Amino acid sequence: xxxxxxxxxxxxxxxxxxxxxxxxxxxxxxxxxxxxxxxxxxxxxxxxxxxxxxxxxxxxxxxxxxxxx
Numbered sequence: 001x002x003x004x005x006x007x008x009x010x011x012x013x014x015x016x017x018x019x020x021x022x023x024x025x026x027x028x029x030x031x032x033x034x035x036x037x038x039x040x041x042x043x044x045x046x047x048x049x050x051x052x053x054x055x056x057x058x059x060x061x062x063x064x065x066x067x068x069x
Contacts, residue, residue: 001033001035002014002020002034003020003035003036004036004038006044014036017046018053020032020050022053028056029056031057032059033058033060034046034050034058034060
């Protein structure tokens with residue numbers, strides 16, 4: 001799921017963490033992979049912050065990530 005910003009996003013065309021986790025709560029997946037992360041995520045514990053907002057597993061995507069399901 002796209003999650004460009006941590007909070008206080010400057011544009012409406014991208015999601016911030018609270019919005020992404022709200023969608024996750026509504027859809028009830030076991031795991032969410034957050035991608036399209038902007039530089040403001042540097043130094044932030046993405047999984048830890050996500051855990052405060054929903055109980056499932058959150059994975060921070062990175063260049064070259066391969067996912068098999």
